[in-house]
Amino acid sequence: GQNIDQPTEMTATEGAIVQINCTYQTSGFNGLFWYQQHAGEAPTFLSYNVLDGLEEKGRFSSFLSRSKGYSYLLLKELQMKDSASYLCAVMDSNYQLIWGAGTKLIIKP
């Protein structure tokens, strides 16, 4: 079967750096997505990786290793507003999105 694993919950301190991991086992691969979802709000797109390596967008970076079935989302200079759930999703060979259960990130002052 197809599976996405990510930690259920993480805690970090304001101003610090946190890395949220995502491992996947899917039938084929057509890209990996990260979405951010604040409580009670819509998930919003953060990043898309289809080739190996690091993609940087301001304070957020996303890394992909296709051979290892592994990605991470790196958040730097954490702010209180970064408290949210982070959803990892992989598009398989049929262009179906397979979702992880999400990682709830709690930022403490």
Add this chain to the structure above:
Amino acid sequence: ETGVTQTPRHLVMGMTNKKSLKCEQHLGHNAMYWYKQSAKKPLELMFVYSLEERVENNSVPSRFSPECPNSSHLFLHLHTLQPEDSALYLCASSQEAQSGANVLTFGAGSRLTVL
């Protein structure tokens, strides 16, 4: 308005009621989706429409009935629901239904409680 708008935001219904969820997108997208989001579970894809044609129906019980009258509007009709159907129902849209960098734009969801 821009983006994806869902109404109502909250809905409480009994098991014998009939209600509908509405979704509207103003992005000019060709594909629209219904997802179910339950606590600590992955998003579950329910239905996909591409250019108003249903292209995906993931073994969803018939008590959920989608309708897509045009490319901007999507409905989810609900009848004789069960308590386990209580969840957040998310609508999303994207430029195309099946493509690589297929970024979804989500609505804020309709929180459904079935008593």
